[in-house]
Amino acid sequence: MVLLSFAKLVGRFHPLLVHLPIGILLVAILLKWLSIKPKYQIISIVLPLVFLLGAISAILTCITGYILFVTDDYDAQAIALHQWMGISVAIVSVLLYVKEKWGKLPFIPIKWSLLALFILIMITGHLGGSITHGADYLSSPFKKIFISNQSNEIIQKPIVQVQEAKVYGEIITPLLATKCYACHNANKQKGDFRMDEFGLLLQGGKNGKTIQPGNAANSELLKRMMLPLDDEHHMPPKEKSQLTESQIALIHWWINEGADSSKRVKDLVQPAKLKPILLALQNPNTTNTNIQTIPEKEVAPADEKILKQVQANHIIVIPVAKNSNYLSINFVVDSVIDEKDIQLLLQLKPQLIWLKLAYSNLNDQTLKGIAELSNLTKLDLSNTAITNNGIQYLNALTQLRYLNLVGTHTTSMALLQLTKLTKLKSLYLYKTGVSAKSISAIAALFPGAIIDTGGYKVPIYQADTTELIKPVSNR
Amino acid sequence: MTQQDLHQQRLLREAEQRVIQMNTRRHFIKESAMGLGALALSAFMGSCGTKSTDALGGIAFDPAHPLMPKLPAFAAKAKSIIYLHMAGAPSQLELFDYKPELMKMDGQDCPPSLLAGKRFAFIRGVPKMMGGQAKFAQHGQSGHWISEHLPHLATVADELCFLKAMSTDQFNHSPAQLLMQTGSPRQGRPSLGAWSTYGLGTENQNLPGFVVLTSGGRNPDAGKSIWGSGFLPSVYQGVQCRSEGDPVLFLQDPKGVDRDLRKASIDAINQVNSEEYKQYNDPETLSRISQYEMAFKMQITAPEVMDIQQEPASIHEMYGTQPGKTCFANNVLLARRLVEKGVRFVQLFDWGWDAHGVNSSLSIDIGLVNKCRAIDKPITALILDLKQRGLLEETLVVWGGEFGRTPMMENRDGKANAFKGRDHHTEAFTMWMAGAGIKKGYSFGETDEIGYSAISGKLEHYDLQATILQQLGFDHEKLTYQYQGRPFRLTDTRGKLITEILA
Structure with a gap:
């Protein structure tokens, strides 16, 4: 040895x-x-x-x-x-x-x-x-x-109908290809084990079979993946890219269901735990509830001089991320917004996408100026003095994803006029004049948006009011 | 001239000469020592100078404006964090980790396989198993199991994302709390909040960026170092505020000192400090100057923001506050007010979850139930209140303790305890997160049939910290600080992003 x-x-x-x-x-x-x-x-x-x-x-x-x-x-x-x-x-x-x-x-x-x-x-x-x-x-x-657009790397093809997908061919193979094939292929066979062909995968390596069809818990392939990262037998090796929890779950399920090479998802028993994982394969966007608030197209950087002036006015201005020229502005320190501030903001119009005016002295008049910032995707007007008269200007902000009107004098009448805000994804209406009756009409106007009128109550339960159990010194 | 006069003159001359000698020598030594020291210091503190440390992979640090808002590395999901730390470690088996199999074993001797090679804080010999001391039910569309002790929280089950298989390697409170908050079981490392404000600054310059609120009658076992700044500039440490009396100790001007006099004295102190800075160039001096200025502004803004009495009655009813007292509910409401005003990191520590069973208030069947009642309504109210204000989208709420509790009943020193209790358990415990880009109604990780250890999705505190930093807009491997000749980071050499829970 x-x-x-x-x-x-x-x-x-x-x-x-x-x-x-x-x-x-x-x-x-x-x-x-x-x-x-x-x-x-x-x-x-x-x-x-x-x-x-x-x-x-x-x-x-x-x-x-x-x-x-x-x-x-x-x-x-x-x-x-x-x-x-x-x-x-x-x-x-x-x-x-x-x-x-x-x-x-x-x-x-x-x-x-x-x-x-x-x-x-x-x-x-x-x-x-x-x-x-x-x-x-x-x-x-x-x-x-x-040769652009022609890569020989295996890309996981989007699965249109997950129930119709071949488990081995369309789900398992792409996983193994990205995480295992590099060391277990035709040219290089670590542990005398080739994984790039179904027959050879089942045949195993120098320590024998790695897959026991129907018995995932006894399959070396899975055991190796489940070992602690620091274990020397862990696969893929520590320094290589690792399988995620849900990818392991998929392999586990495939082996337990017999490690078949041709069956489709619908042919196999699907435990409840696996359903969300399978669904996620079908459309990676269904689980992604994130709202895209930063435009994909990059913008020219803002004028340094104007940024300095904005900062000098105690307005907080920060880029939304390190490699982005898009800006986020808030009035959390200086709650007084005047005509001069609006003029400054307008000079940042291409870059400014997030604006927070909560608790500021904003009114319908100044809101008119704000509504010219047509690139805004997030706008927080909560707890300001704006009314229905001001709300109408918002129709110009067609890029809005997030609109916060909490604590303003807004009613459903004005909101129903906002027909241009087709991209809106969240609308906050707590403490406004919006009546409960009109919510369905508003919801119809903004399909797919979360509309929150708040006013939640946390009622007092019997158990809350009964005296807390008295500490006893000895039992 | 008498003999005496001559004598005196001689003495005076001698004294003068002595003074000159002393002065020059002292002066020389002092200056040179400082000079050498400064040279050495600038070498040691590579990243502390006025220069940007971007080249070192760190964060630009401007000592004159240490808390200015800075941009995240990538667009952040979370603008603020409210971290609810239940100091003492709540029992997962009575709250979230439903184990019917454990109930069947209730009262039986613990199988030797669970004890072999293990060490516990207090359990000795062979303890008895103890089933969950609560009724469980599934709640919401997500079907989360939540016990009867948290009936309010159960109503917002679909907002929460559970981490069922957290683990740690420290079974005592202080080191485990330090590990959870600073990434090291020993003192001296910056806390999560300090890293956050170091990396991001804070939006509201009139309030601290990192506020700490405590309840439960005691500070957490690890003391104030769990919200300390470690080797980061001291300005990033947590500011402990109170919900009773002055929000910050010594916030009010002393009697007889008016605002103008206070301003004049702060100007004078800052004048002295800037002279000091000109001479020695120590960046901490600039931080000190800015801290004095912030404190002066805070005297106006802090009492207003921290006065929860300004909230309407309906909100007080929702949170179940007790104005004028120190309690968890008040702190939770205060946390929401602070986040609304742009405070970056609010951390609540609630002491009293250490249910060993040694007395009634620290027991599973009495003390734990009371603790649950004290947090259930306020936390539920917090989630709903953040939600209705549109703040939950950009605020991350984290709940958890420093470790879990054993599926065995504690038998301190081999004898049965006076009340039902569980010992410290490191291998599996439950935490949850909500808001800011975290999946709603999701549960990650699983424990075995008796909740003893993780069978899937096992996480350590580094993974949690990496994920929290990610939501704030940082790559946890890149948020570093040069200290003692090497870059340090919160997650040390570990930490794996929990991608499964990111929406």
């Missing part, structure tokens, strides 16, 4: 050692080529030494490479060409050394063998790189540059 670990250690020096012959032999080729010219003839003295070093390092690299292949899990087929090319490099470099040192072997044409060595090094190096980094290591960024 110790011997094996030692061999493993030696083998793993291969990726390090490999750079020596590449470097030394390339230098040797360059020097040899230069030495042909009379000006550089003096170089010839060192040539045997350089070729000797190159040959020794090439031989050592071949040895460690072979040990790595034997002790680790590599595919013999994928390795074969790299292996023989590497051995050829070593042989050619030894021959060249012999020729340089003793001037023997006249049958070897020096220029051609230099060229051959160069080509061999290039091919061997490239093949080696493909084995460690994957065959598409160079080609995928290359493709991204020159």
